[in-house]
Amino acid sequence: MTIRQTFLAKTALRSALLVSCLALAAPAFAQDTTLNVAQRQDPQNLDPIDTFRLSWGSIGSNVFDGLVFRGEDLELQPGLATGWEFLDDETRIRFTLREGVEFHNGEPFNAEAVKYTFDRLLGDEGAKGPQRSNYTSIREVVVVDPYTVDFMMERPDPVLISKLAGYGAMIVPPKYIQEVGEEAFDMKPVGTGPFQVSEYTPTVGVKLEKFDNYWNGEAKVDAVNIRFIPEDATRIAELLSGGVDISLNIPTPSVETVKQNANVDLVAVDGPTVDLTRFNTASGITADPRVRKAITMAVDRNTIVKALLGGLASPISSAQGAKSFGNDPALEAYAYDPEAAKALLAEAGVAPGTEITLDMPNNDETFREVAQVIAAFLGQVGLNVNIRTHERGVYFNDIIENGKTGEMYYYGWGGWTFDFDNTAYILYHTGERFNPYVSDAKLDELLDAQRQTYDRDVREAALQAVARYAHEQALDLPLYNKATIYGVSKNVEGFDPAPDDRARYMNVTLK
Amino acid sequence: MPVFRFILQRVFQAVLVTLAVTLFVAFTVRLTGDPAVMLTAESSSVTEDDLVRIREALGLNQPFYAQYFDFIKSLVTFDLGNSFFRGSIRDLMAIALPSTLLLAVASMGISILISIPLGIHAALHKGGISDQIIRVLSLVGLSFPNFWLGIMFVLLLSIAFPILPASGFETWTALILPALTIGIILTATNVRLVRTQMLETLSQQYVMVARAKGLNERSVIYKHALRNAAIAIVTFLGLQFGNLIGGLVVVELVFNWPGMGTLSIEAIAQRDYPLLQATVSILAIMIVAVNLAVDLVYGLIDPRIRVA
Numbered sequence: 086m087t088i089r090q091t092f093l094a095k096t097a098l099r100s101a102l103l104v105s106c107l108a109l110a111a112p113a114f115a116q117d118t119t120l121n122v123a124q125r126q127d128p129q130n131l132d133p134i135d136t137f138r139l140s141w142g143s144i145g146s147n148v149f150d151g152l153v154f155r156g157e158d159l160e161l162q163p164g165l166a167t168g169w170e171f172l173d174d175e176t177r178i179r180f181t182l183r184e185g186v187e188f189h190n191g192e193p194f195n196a197e198a199v200k201y202t203f204d205r206l207l208g209d210e211g212a213k214g215p216q217r218s219n220y221t222s223i224r225e226v227v228v229v230d231p232y233t234v235d236f237m238m239e240r241p242d243p244v245l246i247s248k249l250a251g252y253g254a255m256i257v258p259p260k261y262i263q264e265v266g267e268e269a270f271d272m273k274p275v276g277t278g279p280f281q282v283s284e285y286t287p288t289v290g291v292k293l294e295k296f297d298n299y300w301n302g303e304a305k306v307d308a309v310n311i312r313f314i315p316e317d318a319t320r321i322a323e324l325l326s327g328g329v330d331i332s333l334n335i336p337t338p339s340v341e342t343v344k345q346n347a348n349v350d351l352v353a354v355d356g357p358t359v360d361l362t363r364f365n366t367a368s369g370i371t372a373d374p375r376v377r378k379a380i381t382m383a384v385d386r387n388t389i390v391k392a393l394l395g396g397l398a399s400p401i402s403s404a405q406g407a408k409s410f411g412n413d414p415a416l417e418a419y420a421y422d423p424e425a426a427k428a429l430l431a432e433a434g435v436a437p438g439t440e441i442t443l444d445m446p447n448n449d450e451t452f453r454e455v456a457q458v459i460a461a462f463l464g465q466v467g468l469n470v471n472i473r474t475h476e477r478g479v480y481f482n483d484i485i486e487n488g489k490t491g492e493m494y495y496y497g498w499g500g501w502t503f504d505f506d507n508t509a510y511i512l513y514h515t516g517e518r519f520n521p522y523v524s525d526a527k528l529d530e531l532l533d534a535q536r537q538t539y540d541r542d543v544r545e546a547a548l549q550a551v552a553r554y555a556h557e558q559a560l561d562l563p564l565y566n567k568a569t570i571y572g573v574s575k576n577v578e579g580f581d582p583a584p585d586d587r588a589r590y591m592n593v594t595l596k
Numbered sequence: 597m598p599v600f601r602f603i604l605q606r607v608f609q610a611v612l613v614t615l616a617v618t619l620f621v622a623f624t625v626r627l628t629g630d631p632a633v634m635l636t637a638e639s640s641s642v643t644e645d646d647l648v649r650i651r652e653a654l655g656l657n658q659p660f661y662a663q664y665f666d667f668i669k670s671l672v673t674f675d676l677g678n679s680f681f682r683g684s685i686r687d688l689m690a691i692a693l694p695s696t697l698l699l700a701v702a703s704m705g706i707s708i709l710i711s712i713p714l715g716i717h718a719a720l721h722k723g724g725i726s727d728q729i730i731r732v733l734s735l736v737g738l739s740f741p742n743f744w745l746g747i748m749f750v751l752l753l754s755i756a757f758p759i760l761p762a763s764g765f766e767t768w769t770a771l772i773l774p775a776l777t778i779g780i781i782l783t784a785t786n787v788r789l790v791r792t793q794m795l796e797t798l799s800q801q802y803v804m805v806a807r808a809k810g811l812n813e814r815s816v817i818y819k820h821a822l823r824n825a826a827i828a829i830v831t832f833l834g835l836q837f838g839n840l841i842g843g844l845v846v847v848e849l850v851f852n853w854p855g856m857g858t859l860s861i862e863a864i865a866q867r868d869y870p871l872l873q874a875t876v877s878i879l880a881i882m883i884v885a886v887n888l889a890v891d892l893v894y895g896l897i898d899p900r901i902r903v904a
Binding site: 477481518 | 628629630633634635636643646649650652653654678681682683684687688691692747750751754755758761762763764765766849850851852854858859862865866867
């Protein structure tokens with residue numbers, strides 16, 4: 086009883102919900118510590134190959150391991166593989182596997198599990214989900230001995246090692262899946278990570294408990310209760326009222342509220358996502374590079390970042406943030422210069438008062454404000470901007486894909502791999518689904534060439550060249566790199582914010 | 597058996613309405629976007645081949661009538677099939693349907709408990725100070741948007757004075773704020789309705805007769821006036837309940853209540869055809885069922901309708 090009383094006393098400040106929950110649970114788990122977390126989205130499916138969502142990342146990174154590990158510092162390290170080497174002209178990658186690792190159900194981790202994982206991903210089961218396409222550079226995984234596998238490559242894939250550290254490449258247990266079936270695995274998956282899934286309730290949340298036989302240390306809390314709270318105001322209310330200890334996905338408009346609260350810290354780190362507006366480079370006045378350049382010079386991005394984003398973003402000069410592989414720190418964006426912009430517009434024969442259209446999805450409140458400020462800046466150089474909003478699905482699948490945009494359109498992008506290839510290929514390579522306008526032989530050549538080699542220096546030079554070329558041609562108006570923002574209660578210690586939203590909770594303690 | 601014929605007729609109507617609704621939803625949702633594209637929208641290396649493969653796996657390459665027939669089959673067998681992205685629809689419904697019903701019933705309950713006594717009181721003291729206060733308050737209530745009221749409750753009772761949880765649904769205390777929010781909004785309308793109906797019946801001749809007979813005031817009000825006013829009130833509450841089930845979306849979002857509204861909004865956003873069809877059909881069936889129930893309740897209240 087005394088344990089229960091002191092425990093209740095400690096949490097007296099928390100909400101009635103939490104206290105009553107714990108009081109109910111207290112007889113059984115009196116000494117257990119539970120970390121309460123809120124995140125915006127329900128991943129809807131916990132199977133690594135059925136999702137691309139960041140909301141899966143912040144659960145899956147606690148439940149699964151990949152052959153490669155990438156933590157909060159973004160450095161690639163050995164994970165379930167202790168090492169790897171490139172063989173046969175880089176057409177074969179040999180992984181040496183870690184011994185003595187077991188899955189949550191007691192099944193051993195070995196070469197068979199790795200082969201099964203990738204057979205499943207690249208086979209029929211993987212075809213139903215969105216992850217397969219990220220790994221089609223692998224032709225086949227061959228078992229060499231119980232703790233050695235060879236990846237036979239279909240084609241070079243320089244981003245593969247990064248991609249093995251997350252999402253679709255998480256190692257899954259063959260016996261368990263064959264026993265319980267694919268549908269049961271979606272709801273209660275088993276991995277090798279520091280926490281195991283004890284209960285997943287769609288739209289409500291997921292409960293994790295510590296896995297005692299984890300190969301790489303021990304989680305410091307006994308359980309993590311992750312709740313899905315889509316409504317921003319509600320998630321913030323839970324954080325401020327002590328209902329949750331950590332909240333992911335703090336939206337920009339709530340930053341000040343969180344900062345001012347004495348019980349909560351705001352933790353921000355550069356994220357993978359960049360926002361930009363792209364141009365219709367194929368027709369209309371923006372087909373003229375001088376007009377595009379004028380528009381980029383007419384918008385003061387520093388003001389936007391300071392005034393609208395609370396400083397929690399960094400202006401960018403290409404479609405990537407400072408942490409992205411391929412970012413060139415020497416590349417400077419066009420400086421804000423409305424006079425020069427006006428002169429360029431006049432030179433291009435654009436009359437003051439010309440109407441242009443900026444398209445964007447209707448569910449991004451922050452960018453709605455940004456778009457209005459962009460319109461105001463462009464108004465000062467004589468361009469009247471109409472902002473057109475569309476339902477998100479329609480926006481991406483019709484307006485952008487079929488090239489129905491106005492002169493300017495919003496694009497937000499960022500791969501968790503932090504490799505510019507992910508963004509640049511989509512934005513600039515001819516015929517890509519979300520690239521209706523740009524088709525340039527030089528860009529195609531650079532982009533294709535860097536996909537043929539594992540040489541980091543060669544790739545970095547090529548990606549930087551892509552960024553510089555896009556800048557010179559003013560193919561788009563790069564705006565800013567958004568921060569990934571967490572709200573963390575003062576009673577939480579040891580939380581290391583993950584830039585890519587793949588939050589990990591094993592080192593967190595509660596005061 | 598006229599009652600049976602009446603029920604049969606209504607059930608037949610309900611089936612027709614449901615078929616029409618599902619056909620409309622199934623058809624229109626397919627015009628608005630491709631689930632394969634939504635599924636891979638954040639992936640950088642998707643080829644047209646991948647999209648074709650996903651469409652095949654989801655059964656989207658089959659003709660519309662085949663897809664629709666599969667859905668109707670799953671509805672009739674109560675199997676409900678699988679969502680494109682998130683497993684068994686029946687499992688999702690098992691959470692969403694009871695929680696929406698619970699919230700709707702609790703809000704209606706709160707509203708009825710407040711509005712009937714207040715409405716009667718206002719009608720009996722027509723023009724008096726209490727009547728004025730009740731009318732002004734209900735006008736104020738009518739002018740609140742429900743999400744705003746919900747957020748105000750959270751600010752007051754979860755953050756400033758942390759008595760109740762801000763969201764969730766794991767304990768019964770979590771039900772209080774959302775039910776109160778909707779209950780109060782409904783009360784604003786219902787008080788006015790009860791008051792008007794009571795005023796109308798109280799001015800009827802049979803009430804005068806009842807009073808003239810020397811019946812005590814209690815019996816006049818509750819046995820004669822309220823029972824006659826009840827027909828209109830029950831009709832209205834029935835319609836209101838139907839609207840409520842479909843209209844809880846905003847409050848469900850504010851309080852993170854895992855109901856049907858939340859589920860259907862997510863299904864729309866992802867173009868999850870099977871899930872959207874299932875949620876909309878079940879909502880339609882429930883609204884039709886409530887209307888049917890209202891018709892049956894008439895008979896209980898008013899024996900004259902039972903005969904006709």
